[in-house]
Amino acid sequence: LRPIPPKLLEEVVAFLIPPACREHVLGDLRERCSSTRQYLADALSTVPSVILSQIRRTTDAQRFAMDGLILYASFLTAALWTEGAAFLNASGELRSGIAAIGALIAFVIAEAYVLPVRRGPTRALLNAVFAISVSFLVQSVLVVIDAGLTVSLRVMILGGGMSAVLLSAARTVFPRSQRTFKAAGRAVIPLQDLGERSRAFRKTVWRGNINLSFCAVLLCALGVWSALGDRVSDRAVGGAIIATALYILYQVYRKGWTGIAAPNTIEPASSALYRSELEHRRDALLTIGSWYVFPYLGALLAFALRLPLVHPERLDLTPNIIPFVVLSIVWSFATKKLSARAAKKLQDEIDRL
Amino acid sequence: MARIDSIGQFEQLVLTAILSLREDAYGVSIHAKVQELVSPKAVSLGAVYVTLDRIEDKGFVASWLSDPTPERGGRAKRCYRLEALGEQALQESAVTAKRIWDAITEVWGRDAAAAWGKRWRKETGL
Numbered sequence: 471l472r473p474i475p476p477k478l479l480e481e482v483v484a485f486l487i488p489p490a491c492r493e494h495v496l497g498d499l500r501e502r503c504s505s506t507r508q509y510l511a512d513a514l515s516t517v518p519s520v521i522l523s524q525i526r527r528t529t530d531a532q533r534f535a536m537d538g539l540i541l542y543a544s545f546l547t548a549a550l551w552t553e554g555a556a557f558l559n560a561s562g563e564l565r566s567g568i569a570a571i572g573a574l575i576a577f578v579i580a581e582a583y584v585l586p587v588r589r590g591p592t593r594a595l596l597n598a599v600f601a602i603s604v605s606f607l608v609q610s611v612l613v614v615i616d617a618g619l620t621v622s623l624r625v626m627i628l629g630g631g632m633s634a635v636l637l638s639a640a641r642t643v644f645p646r647s648q649r650t651f652k653a654a655g656r657a658v659i660p661l662q663d664l665g666e667r668s669r670a671f672r673k674t675v676w677r678g679n680i681n682l683s684f685c686a687v688l689l690c691a692l693g694v695w696s697a698l699g700d701r702v703s704d705r706a707v708g709g710a711i712i713a714t715a716l717y718i719l720y721q722v723y724r725k726g727w728t729g730i731a732a733p734n735t736i737e738p739a740s741s742a743l744y745r746s747e748l749e750h751r752r753d754a755l756l757t758i759g760s761w762y763v764f765p766y767l768g769a770l771l772a773f774a775l776r777l778p779l780v781h782p783e784r785l786d787l788t789p790n791i792i793p794f795v796v797l798s799i800v801w802s803f804a805t806k807k808l809s810a811r812a813a814k815k816l817q818d819e820i821d822r823l
Numbered sequence: 824m825a826r827i828d829s830i831g832q833f834e835q836l837v838l839t840a841i842l843s844l845r846e847d848a849y850g851v852s853i854h855a856k857v858q859e860l861v862s863p864k865a866v867s868l869g870a871v872y873v874t875l876d877r878i879e880d881k882g883f884v885a886s887w888l889s890d891p892t893p894e895r896g897g898r899a900k901r902c903y904r905l906e907a908l909g910e911q912a913l914q915e916s917a918v919t920a921k922r923i924w925d926a927i928t929e930v931w932g933r934d935a936a937a938a939w940g941k942r943w944r945k946e947t948g949l
Contacts, residue, residue: 472894480896493888495872497898498850502868512868519869523876 475500475509483513488524489585495520524582532808533644535801536685537577540636541570542797548629549621563790565621569629572608577601577637594638601637602630644681668744671819672730675751679726682762686722689766690715692773703779707772714769721761725754741823748820755813763802763809770798830883835916836860837874841884841903842913849889849900850875863946875903883909 475483480496487495495516503509529537545566553562580597605626612620621629693715697708729750754761774791830838840856841848854871878884885906888899905913928936 474896491872491876491901493899494850494901497891497895497900498854498868500896500898501851501894515867516869516872519867519873523873527876527880 473503473505475503475506479506479510479513483517486517487520488583490524490527491520521579521582525578528581528584529578530808531804532801533641534574534578535797535804536640536644537637538570538574538797539801540640541573541577541633542567542794544633544636545569545621545625545629546794548632549625552624552628553622561618561790563793565619566625566629567793568612568619569605569609569621569626570633573601573605573630573633576604581641591638591642594641595634597641598634598637602626602634605630640684643684644677664741664744667819668747671744671747671751672732675726675730675747676732679722682722682726683719685766686715686718689718689769693769696773696776699780701780704776707776707779710772711769714765718762718765725757725761745820745823748816748823752813752816752820755809755816758809759806763806767798767802771795774798830878830881830912830916833870833874834878834883835913837871837878838883838905838909838913838916841905841909846902846904848903853903878909879903881908882906883912 480500483499484492484496499509499512499516502512546563549562549566577597577600580600584593584597609620609626690712693708693711693713695708696711697705699705699708730747774794777791778788836857837853839860840853844852844856850868850872853875854866854868857871858866875884875886879886883906884903886901886903889902891897891899924936931939
């Protein structure tokens with residue numbers, strides 16, 4: 471008689487394994503089961519690995535940085551809105567960062583537990599609400615340990631609500647597209663496949679362009695917010711950020727939207743047309759640093775450095791901008807690296823034509 | 824000629840296991856084969872899953888769920904097969920390994936290399 475693991479233990483393990491791999495991992499663990507102790511040891515070494523692997527599949531570096539920025543900016547905006555500049559005098563950025571980190575980790579894990587077929591706006595919103603609830607929990611524990619590291623309940627409610635809407639919107643509009651070009655490197659593409667591949671490619675490009683435009687609009691909003699300030703330095707930095715955002719939007723139009731037809735365009739399958747679109751996109755991705763990433767990073771850094779400019783009398787607040795600056799730099803380099811990788815895959819596709 | 828993603832040593836091992844198992848390549852059998860290849864070192868099942876996910880994302884292997892079986896508690900197996908890209912990557916790795924072996928043989932001499940190989944086979948039981 472084959473030994474079988476205790477039912478309760480198997481149910482706990484099933485609960486912990488992400489649904490996308492639950493079926494076969496549970497089956498493998500059961501097949502290897504020789505005793506309860508061995509099953510438990512196997513489960514303990516396997517479950518963390520499959521969770522991390524699933525996180526890697528659902529959240530890439532760019533998405534992670536984007537989610538982090540959304541959460542951090544939401545809590546910081548809510549705090550400045552409700553408590554004003556006084557919030558900055560008490561390590562405001564650090565406290566917003568702590569509130570955002572708890573929610574970010576919870577959100578990334580929750581996303582790993584969604585089956586690909588169940589992805590959608592409702593699920594993304596539920597995950598965002600779950601993440602904010604975890605952040606509330608972290609804050610209530612921190613109140614006991616050190617209340618100086620927490621944000622107020624009003625900030626949590628306002629920032630949490632704002633970030634839940636933005637997070638779910640960002641995940642819905644820019645879903646992770648994986649395995650789009652997984653066949654690259656194989657034999658020449660058959661002519662009958664060209665139409666379908668070309669449509670899939672255009673869809674990916676349009677989604678990417680919406681992503682880039684949305685981020686530029688967010689930057690513009692930051693600029694407007696800064697330009698509405700009372701001080702001249704605030705207005706000057708705000709004006710520069712708006713100008714950069716408009717430049718970026720123009721470049722997204724020039725390099726992203728032109729040269730590639732809409733996904734629903736119907737025309738006969740043409741290798742030459744597909745190739746020209748692929749080359750156009752590849753060139754845009756290879757030079758993304760000059761027309762998107764670095765102007766964007768410059769504007770974000772200007773926004774961060776606005777703080778010591780507006781409050782020269784409080785230079786001790788300057789370290790508070792470090793989390794924002796670090797996140798901005800990480801996001802920029804992640805975007806650049808992912809673009810280079812995508813360009814390489816497009817080159818593979820071109821080689822196959 | 825299209826360039827393919829480079830692969831690490833553990834990815835080579837998993838690809839080799841899938842190649843040699845043919846139609847019977849799934850989590851448990853791949854883990855057993857990899858364990859045999861790296862013996863006496865130990866390999867966790869989790870590390871095999873992580874690598875399988877990664878090489879699937881790279882397009883080196885394809886997977887599908889088989890029918891459920893009673894000995895697995897009525898759960899299906901996820902079976903894997905090598906794709907053309909995976910075969911190409913594995914071939915490139917094998918060529919590199921051969922070059923390393925040739926270079927070693929050239930420096931140590933054929934007899935020393937054969938004695939070393941014999942001792943290694945004895946220690947690993949392969």
